Amino acid sequence: MCFSFSKISRSHNWNWDGERIVHESIVPSSRPPVGHSKGNYDIDVREFLVSERNVVMRRTLEKEIKKFIAKLPHASWEFFRSRDPGSFDFRANVIAEFVAKEIEYTPTNGLDPWQFPEETLALKSGDCEDRALLIASLLLASGISSFNVRVALGKFRTWTKGKQHDFDHVWVMYKDEAGHWQVIEPAHAKKIQKQTKVKKDLPEQAEYVPFYLFNDVHLWQTQQPSVYKKKISEDLKRDWSSLHPEFAGWVHKSVLNKALSADICPPWVLNSLNRHFTSVLWQKSLTVDDVDLPGSYDPRDHFDNGYITDGWNLVKDRLAQFEQESLKNLNAFHLAAHAIADFYAHTSYGHFGSVSNGNLQLFDPDHPDASLAQKPDYGSGSSFDFQNFSRNTNLNKGTAADAAQYWQGQIISGRYAQKGDTHGAAEALTFIPPDLVKKKDFSGRGLLPHHNEIAVDEDTRGKAHILYTGNKAYSEQYQLRYDAAVRHIRDAFVKHWKP
Numbered sequence: 001m002c003f004s005f006s007k008i009s010r011s012h013n014w015n016w017d018g019e020r021i022v023h024e025s026i027v028p029s030s031r032p033p034v035g036h037s038k039g040n041y042d043i044d045v046r047e048f049l050v051s052e053r054n055v056v057m058r059r060t061l062e063k064e065i066k067k068f069i070a071k072l073p074h075a076s077w078e079f080f081r082s083r084d085p086g087s088f089d090f091r092a093n094v095i096a097e098f099v100a101k102e103i104e105y106t107p108t109n110g111l112d113p114w115q116f117p118e119e120t121l122a123l124k125s126g127d128c129e130d131r132a133l134l135i136a137s138l139l140l141a142s143g144i145s146s147f148n149v150r151v152a153l154g155k156f157r158t159w160t161k162g163k164q165h166d167f168d169h170v171w172v173m174y175k176d177e178a179g180h181w182q183v184i185e186p187a188h189a190k191k192i193q194k195q196t197k198v199k200k201d202l203p204e205q206a207e208y209v210p211f212y213l214f215n216d217v218h219l220w221q222t223q224q225p226s227v228y229k230k231k232i233s234e235d236l237k238r239d240w241s242s243l244h245p246e247f248a249g250w251v252h253k254s255v256l257n258k259a260l261s262a263d264i265c266p267p268w269v270l271n272s273l274n275r276h277f278t279s280v281l282w283q284k285s286l287t288v289d290d291v292d293l294p295g296s297y298d299p300r301d302h303f304d305n306g307y308i309t310d311g312w313n314l315v316k317d318r319l320a321q322f323e324q325e326s327l328k329n330l331n332a333f334h335l336a337a338h339a340i341a342d343f344y345a346h347t348s349y350g351h352f353g354s355v356s357n358g359n360l361q362l363f364d365p366d367h368p369d370a371s372l373a374q375k376p377d378y379g380s381g382s383s384f385d386f387q388n389f390s391r392n393t394n395l396n397k398g399t400a401a402d403a404a405q406y407w408q409g410q411i412i413s414g415r416y417a418q419k420g421d422t423h424g425a426a427e428a429l430t431f432i433p434p435d436l437v438k439k440k441d442f443s444g445r446g447l448l449p450h451h452n453e454i455a456v457d458e459d460t461r462g463k464a465h466i467l468y469t470g471n472k473a474y475s476e477q478y479q480l481r482y483d484a485a486v487r488h489i490r491d492a493f494v495k496h497w498k499p
Contacts, residue, residue: 129240135184159206256489306445388467
C-alpha cells in the first residue's frame with residue numbers, strides 16, 4: 001500500500017509453481033519436417049528449453065554475455081559466475097538485459113513456428129515466444145534451478161477506461177533468492193523490427209493471467225479445468241505473441257523511473273528494481289510488492305499503525321545493508337524505497353511538514369522536529385481533528401479527546417489490519433505479527449484514525465478518505481507527497497549506492 005509503483009497487478013494470486021501436471025506435453029511444431037515443404041510434426045514443449053549441458057548456451061554465457069557484462073556499469077563476470085548471495089538474481093537480471101538489448105524483436109505475422117533458443121541466437125531476432133524460450137534457457141544454463149524457472153503462456157489482461165482487453169502472451173517467471181516469483185518480460189526490447197504505431201492510452205490496471213506453465217521437466221495447467229475448451233495440443237499451438245513491446249514497456253514503468261535517472265542509476269539496475277513492484281487490482285493506485293504479500297505484512301515496513309520510529313530504523317538498516325554491498329543487496333534498497341514512499345503517503349508528515357517553494361521538506365529521521373512547520377496537533381478544532389475520524393473501540397475504548405492527547409505532538413499514521421476492524425477485502429487477509437500485538441503500547445494504536453481516512457496514496461480521492469474534503473486539496477497533497485517521495489528515494493540511492 002503506497003504510491004503506485006507500476007500498473008501490474010495480482011501476480012501473487014497465481015500458483016507459479018504449477019497446479020496440475022499435463023502428461024501429454026505435446027505441441028504441433030507449426031513447421032514441416034526437414035526436406036519437406038508441407039506438414040508438421042509433434043514435439044514435446046519441454047524440448048524448447050535447454051540447460052547447462054547445452055554447449056551453445058554455455059558458449060553464449062562465456063563469450064557474448066561475458067562481453068555484455070563488461071559494458072554494464074559496475075557489473076562483473078566474477079559475480080555472475082559466483083555463488084555468493086545475490087548472484088543468482090544478478091544472473092537473471094543480466095540475462096533479461098542481454099536479450100532485451102541484443103535480440104531484435106520481430107513481430108509475428110500470423111501463426112509462426114517457435115524457434116529453438118539456438119535459432120534465436122543465430123538469427124539475433126524473435127518474437128515474444130522465441131525470446132521467452134531463450135531467456136528461460138539461459139537462466140537454466142547459468143545454473144539457476146528449473147525449480148525457479150517457468151515459461152508462462154496466457155493472457156496479458158488490461159483495463160482501459162473500464163474496458164477489459166486481453167492479449168495472448170508468453171513470459172518468463174523467475175523465483176528470486178528471497179523466494180518471490182518475478183516477471184521477466186520478453187517483450188522488453190531495444191530493437192524492434194517494423195515499428196508500428198501503438199495506442200498510448202496507458203491502462204489503469206494490467207494483469208498477467210497464466211493458462212499454462214512449463215520448464216524442462218513439466219507442463220502444468222493453472223486455471224480451472226472448465227476454462228480449457230480445446231484439446232491441449234491445439235491450444236498450445238496458438239500465436240502467443242500479440243502484445244506489442246512498446247505497450248509492455250509503458251505498463252512496467254514505475255515511480256522509480258522518476259526517482260532514478262540514468263545519470264545516477266545504471267538502467268539495468270533500475271530494471272532489476274522495477275521487477276519487485278506490482279499494484280493491487282481492487283485499489284486503483286495502491287501497490288503490492290514482496291513486502292505486501294499475504295503472510296509477510298509488517299506495519300513497520302509501511303509506517304502503518306503509528307510505527308514511525310520503528311519504520312525509519314528498518315529503513316536505515318536496509319540502506320546500510322545496501323551501502324555495504326549494493327549489487328548483492330538490491331532487494332534491501334527495494335524494501336527501503338517502498339517504505340520511504342509509504343512514509344510520505346501514509347503519515348501525517350505531509351500535513352504538518354515544512355513547505356518551501358512548493359516543495360515538501362524531506363523528512364530527517366535523525367532530527368524529526370527540524371522538518372516540521374508546526375508540532376502535530378490533533379485536538380478539537382485543529383486541521384487534523386481526531387473527532388472527524390473513527391477509532392477501533394474493540395482495542396481501545398478511549399474518546400477522540402483521549403486519542404488526541406495520546407498522540408499529540410507526534411507524527412502518526414492510520415491503523416490497519418487490527419483485529420475486528422476490517423475495512424475491505426485486502427485488509428481482511430492481512431495480519432499484524434503477534435509479537436507486536438502483545439506489546440503494551442499496542443492498545444494505544446487503536447485510537448488512531450483508519451488508514452483509508454487519512455492516507456494520500458491514490459491519485460484520486462477515495463470515498464473513505466476524510467482528512468481532505470475537497471478534490472483540489474487532496475490532489476495538491478498527493479502531488480506534494482509524491483514529489484517528496486521521489487526526491488527522497490533519489491537522495492537515498494545517491495548516498496548509499498556503492499557498487
